[in-house]
Amino acid sequence: MIVLEHVNKVYENGFHALKDINLEFKKGEITVLIGPSGCGKSTTMKLINALNTPSSGRVLIDGKDISRLNPVELRRNIGYVIQSVGLFPHMNIAKNAGVVPRLKKWDKDKIEQKVNQLLDMVGLDHTTYGTRYPSELSGGQQQRVGVVRALAADPDIILMDEPFSALDPISREQLQDELIRLQQELNKTIIFVTHDMDEAIKIADTIVLMKDGEVIQTGRPDTILRHPANDFVRDFIGSKRLQNESTYEIPLVDEVMITNPVTAFPSRGLAEAIKMMESKRVDSLLIVDRNRQLQGAVSIYRVLDQYGEEGKTVADVMHPVRYSVASGSTLAQAIEIMDSHQLSNLPVVDSNNRFLGLITRGSVVKHLAEVYPTIVPPEQNGEGE
Amino acid sequence: MESEHLTFADFLSYISRNQGLLWEYFLQHIMMVAIGLGLAFIVGVPLGILCSKSKWAAKIILFITNILQVVPSLAMLVVLMLWMGLGTTTVMVGLFLYSLNPITRNTYVGLQQVEASYLESGKGIGMSPFQLLVQVRFPLALTYIMSGLRIAAVIAIGVVTIAPLVGGGGLGREIYAGLNSNNSLRIFAGAIPAAVLAIVADVVLGILQRKMDLSKRKSDGAAPSAAKAQKPA
Ligand SMILES: Nc1ncnc2c1ncn2[C@@H]1O[C@H](COP(=O)(O)OP(=O)(O)OP(=O)(O)O)[C@@H](O)[C@H]1O
Ligand SMILES: [Mg+2]
Helix, strand or coil: CEEEEEEEEECCCCCEEEEEEEEEECCCCEEEEECCCCCCHHHHHHHHCCCCCCCEEEEEECCEEHHHCCHHHHHHCEEEEECCCCCCCCCCHHHHHCHHHHHCCCCHHHHHHHHHHHHHHCCCCHHHHCCCCHHHCCHHHHHHHHHHHHHCCCCCEEEEECCCCCCCHHHHHHHHHHHHHHHHHHCCEEEEEECCHHHHHHHCCEEEEEECCEEEEEECHHHHHHCCCCHHHHHHHCHHHHHHHHHHHCCEHHHHCECCCCEECCCCEHHHHHHHHHHHCCCEEEEECCCCEEEEEEEHHHHHHCCCCCCCEHHHHCECCCCCEECCCEHHHHHHHHHHCCCCEEEEECCCCEEEEEEEHHHHHHHHHHHCHHHCCCCHHHHHC | CCHHHCCHHHHHHHHHHCHHHHHHHHHHHHHHHHHHHHHHHHHHHHHHHHHHHCHHHHHHHHHHHHHHHHCCHHHHHHHHHHHHCCCHHHHHHHHHHHHHHHHHHHHHHHHHCCCHHHHHHHHHCCCCHHHHHHHHHHHHHHHHHHHHHHHHHHHHHHHHHHHHHHCCCCHHHHHHHHHHCCCHHHHHHHHHHHHHHHHHHHHHHHHHHHHCCCCCCCCCCHHHHHHHHHCCC
């Protein structure tokens, strides 16, 4: 565990960059430092590998004050990934990846084995890429090597300063996914700096929100989204994201219902009703009057049953609709009604009881598929497993 | 003797008749340049490193080496001669002092221009200042250092032709002998090889300089192997 205790940082030019920072970075967690540019994220992170020293206060790793450790030794035991990657252009990929174990004077074979294993793990086949040079790799591939370099000497702690922010959106997503995957396997203590809230929400176990050298809020992503500490946090999260969060959790029936269900006036004859059901391929009709008041419903079976009696209208054979749900109700309420009364569909009505639309099982599934497209398993990834 | 009547054939026959002597001058020429440059390299590179360590050191060292280079070559050699006497050693010390500036300055510039991100990542992953110098900064400064050496070599090959004035050898002997006896054949026999030497040194060191630019290093035959690697996948 890493602890910052009453840390202040005043730069030589008198700038007070960090003001009484107290933080705990838990073992085996990804803690994301986030905040506007210049708020002191990098300054905070660099305290941990002694690239920065506090003007006052202490930095403790597993209870040890790091000001008593040899900074060069300390850094070899902490992985470090930066935005500009900083792979050495004159060393090939294998050399770059193995640079920290070499500094630690590991055995050559052991280094090679470790490097090859890690390169393969991040999707860079070591026989293809090991002998290439950084200029021969894409930005995303280079940063993968940057991550391998940080992992190679098996440090418990890894610092990542906006590691993915220079990448195109697709590579960024991929690397975020990979980081999450790696972390499940490796369980490192990771401190990750970003100013991208989506990235933070995606990868963080804990988010630390900073502003002007101070910590504004610390907590699980979910907690911060649900209970932003103040307007700054709310603004920083973005009203869009807050709203999305709430609507995704509890969509309203109005978003889910089909707005053009098949309806018929009460005066329709049975033959007409069958014709309509046939052409719209439905097994029931909702009967509404000219004021769009819901009168009842007929199923195909009822109509066929009474078909012989000419002159009968749907009003004669319909059954009353006992359940409906008001516009503005949540989908959860609708589903609960459908569930407890074994309904295959549920009309939505406005405050004047006018018919607006229909919730069906199909419409619920369709809505979920739109909101959570990822629950549909991707087809291509099958063979890699 | 009238130069108009001389032909290229005369020149060749002069050279072949005096092959032994000219060859000796040529080797002396090269040797003086090589030793002068070698010394300048051995001293100049550490001086350049020193410059990169402290701003004050840089100011003082570059000021001095700059002055050394600005002094006219003849004046420098004469002053050295007064102090060290006639002879080849005086010439080589002169060349050494002369070459110090381009090598020191280029080493300094080369070390300074290394991108900050390499330095930050080097320091951040736990390189000591010395390891950072040897493993990162120096390799990435090599092309600059080579460029300094190249400038110094071309200057030195020219300057060393005045060596005979302070008792040194080399192709300058032939040139001055030609001047004294008003024999253009001898002047050419000294000047042409000196000029060719300068051009060759410039070209060869230029190639080396480009080879040592490691900032965009590529694996050998990268393009075809990359193409091959993609196909089977
Ligand atoms: N060496 C320094 N000397 C003086 N001031 C500095 C120094 N380094 C950083 N600062 C200042 O300290 C503040 C915090 O810098 P820091 O790099 O930690 O910001 P950051 O949160 O990482 O911002 P960004 O998102 O832009 O990277 C900034 O206002 C910056 O100008
Ligand atoms: Mg920063």
